[in-house]
Amino acid sequence: MCKVSIIVPIYNASSYIEECLSSLVAQTMDDIEILLVDDHGGDDSIAIARRFVETHPSGKYFQFLATPYNMGPGPARNIGIEAARGKYVGFVDSDDVIEPDFCEQLYQAAEAHNADLTYCQAMLVKPTETTLITNPVIESGGFCGDKRRYFLTHYTTLFVSFFYNRMLLNEYGIRFPSTRSAEDSYFLTCSLLAAKRIACVDRPLYRYLVHGDSLSEVRNPKRYIDKIKSFDLLMQFAHEHGLYEANKNELDYIYLKKGYLLGVLTYIYNEEYPQVFTMCRLHSHLVDYVPCYKENPYYHVDCKLRLLHTLTRQGARLSFKILPWYIRKSGMKL
Numbered sequence: 001m002c003k004v005s006i007i008v009p010i011y012n013a014s015s016y017i018e019e020c021l022s023s024l025v026a027q028t029m030d031d032i033e034i035l036l037v038d039d040h041g042g043d044d045s046i047a048i049a050r051r052f053v054e055t056h057p058s059g060k061y062f063q064f065l066a067t068p069y070n071m072g073p074g075p076a077r078n079i080g081i082e083a084a085r086g087k088y089v090g091f092v093d094s095d096d097v098i099e100p101d102f103c104e105q106l107y108q109a110a111e112a113h114n115a116d117l118t119y120c121q122a123m124l125v126k127p128t129e130t131t132l133i134t135n136p137v138i139e140s141g142g143f144c145g146d147k148r149r150y151f152l153t154h155y156t157t158l159f160v161s162f163f164y165n166r167m168l169l170n171e172y173g174i175r176f177p178s179t180r181s182a183e184d185s186y187f188l189t190c191s192l193l194a195a196k197r198i199a200c201v202d203r204p205l206y207r208y209l210v211h212g213d214s215l216s217e218v219r220n221p222k223r224y225i226d227k228i229k230s231f232d233l234l235m236q237f238a239h240e241h242g243l244y245e246a247n248k249n250e251l252d253y254i255y256l257k258k259g260y261l262l263g264v265l266t267y268i269y270n271e272e273y274p275q276v277f278t279m280c281r282l283h284s285h286l287v288d289y290v291p292c293y294k295e296n297p298y299y300h301v302d303c304k305l306r307l308l309h310t311l312t313r314q315g316a317r318l319s320f321k322i323l324p325w326y327i328r329k330s331g332m333k334l
Contacts, residue, residue: 002086003087004033004090004106004163005085005086005166006090006103007035007077008035009073010041012041013043013094015095016095016209017095018048021053021056022056023092025056026100027104028103029101033063038066039070050064063083072183074180087167088164088166089169090162090164101205105203106118106201110163113140116165116196117162117191121133121203122204132204133204134156136154140200148247152192157182157184159188160184160208162191168195169191179229179230180223182231182258186237190237193237194243221271223270224264227266228263231258231289232259249298252292255286256293256305259289260282260283260285264279264312265312268319268320268324269334
């Protein structure tokens with residue numbers, strides 16, 4: 001057993017993988033293992049990674065793993081989780097980088113507070129600008145009641161800025177779904193529901209790099225289906241583990257905002273000829289999972305959510321014209 005396992009799914013990252021690996025071998029903490037999972041892209045990313053490991057000896061332990069075929073980042077990360085030996089598990093995308101003390105800072109905070117989850121802040125790095133991505137800064141320690149409710153309604157889904165206690169993941173069977181959109185939201189939110197203790201490192205230690213060929217930047221007219229499916233699975237997880245009732249309002253709000261509404265916006269933005277019929281079908285699906293959504297207290301105070309929902313429901317054809325422009329202008333991540 002080692003202290004930390006870092007899992008890196010690799011898929012078509014030949015232009016970025018060396019910078020990513022350089023940041024991993026530069027970690028100030030040595031008792032970590034780095035699990036590189038080949039997800040069978042069409043370039044020479046894995047060959048580059050193997051050469052890098054061979055020519056950059058360090059105190060880090062590297063292991064190469066592989067999916068049986070291209071399965072997407074979620075299943076690739078799951079293979080890493082199954083092979084992991086660390087007390088804590090972290091994830092780094094193959095086109096991102098981390099600060100030299102990323103592992104050390106998160107590990108020390110996790111140990112100091114006996115935390116199930118430990119997180120830091122991050123930087124969103126685009127070709128023309130760099131901005132700070134933050135999660136709520138809360139007191140480290142017990143994670144329940146109002147503290148959990150506040151975090152669930154204010155968190156940013158940047159799951160790579162977290163360390164996860166491997167025992168927690170195994171106790172609740174938390175793994176990534178096979179969906180190729182919002183699988184990270186599912187994983188993080190399940191972990192937030194299950195965690196009993198949390199620790200915060202209020203420093204930007206993860207650098208999330210956005211490229212034109214990033215998976216989240218490539219249009220896919222079917223992505224909305226996977227996005228909504230991921231949140232369907234989240235609701236099922238909460239019910240199966242008895243975690244729904246204590247967090248009902250928060251989970252319903254998450255489904256409304258991150259599942260249904262972002263699913264609708266993803267559909268409109270990616271589909272060349274969106275259909276009113278599909279919009280009606282998506283709303284019926286919402287009512288199946290959150291039948292009393294209009295009574296949700298967070299829905300009442302979130303004016304932007306209500307406005308976008310009203311527009312897509314009562315002015316669907318108009319929304320087809322103006323929302324793609326709004327999404328581009330706002331830089332909304334879908």
